[in-house]
Amino acid sequence: MSEKPGKRLVSKGQYVQTIMGQVGLYSVACSLYACTPVLLCISLFCLVIGVITGSDPDGFDRTTMFILCGCFLALAVGAVWCGTKFFDKAAKIEEVTPLTKNNTGSLPEVDTLVRPSDLPPSQQQAELLRAAQHSQETPPEELLRAGQASSQK
Numbered sequence: 001m002s003e004k005p006g007k008r009l010v011s012k013g014q015y016v017q018t019i020m021g022q023v024g025l026y027s028v029a030c031s032l033y034a035c036t037p038v039l040l041c042i043s044l045f046c047l048v049i050g051v052i053t054g055s056d057p058d059g060f061d062r063t064t065m066f067i068l069c070g071c072f073l074a075l076a077v078g079a080v081w082c083g084t085k086f087f088d089k090a091a092k093i094e095e096v097t098p099l100t101k102n103n104t105g106s107l108p109e110v111d112t113l114v115r116p117s118d119l120p121p122s123q124q125q126a127e128l129l130r131a132a133q134h135s136q137e138t139p140p141e142e143l144l145r146a147g148q149a150s151s152q153k
Helices: 012-053 062-091 146-151
Strands: 008-010 096-098
Touching: 008 012, 012 062, 012 096
Parallel strands: 008 096
Antiparallel strands: none
16 A cells, blocks of 8 residues: 655654544534524525514514524524534644555654564564664663563563
8 A cells, every 4th residue: 555745754652633623623513504504594584574474463573583594594694604614623634644664664763762673573582672863872881672571571
């Protein structure tokens, strides 16, 4: 599996957090878009009732119905505007790839503490574990053999 060059390698926890952030933003945006037709229908209903009825004995007159129509229309416009903002914010989240054993070879030496050995497991006992950076010298007494590393834990 090859990664796109623009994707950043992150831990699995950071990957889940990023994906859940995107899912959350898209969910809120879709919910706002789903509310918009309902708000528009209520606004239209208030407009029709205001035009038809004129004055109601319960106290709802034309002015009240037109004000309600305007309020629901403003809510519908606000829902579309906020939904668009949430979609834009979700789209701007950087694409990431979880760090796995299959893609660790593409990491630069600066980001790697220990490189894996190419030797078979039977010959790894004699192999010393060294830092991935070549510029740093480690005194021989601080180097660990593969068997010693597991016994010191």
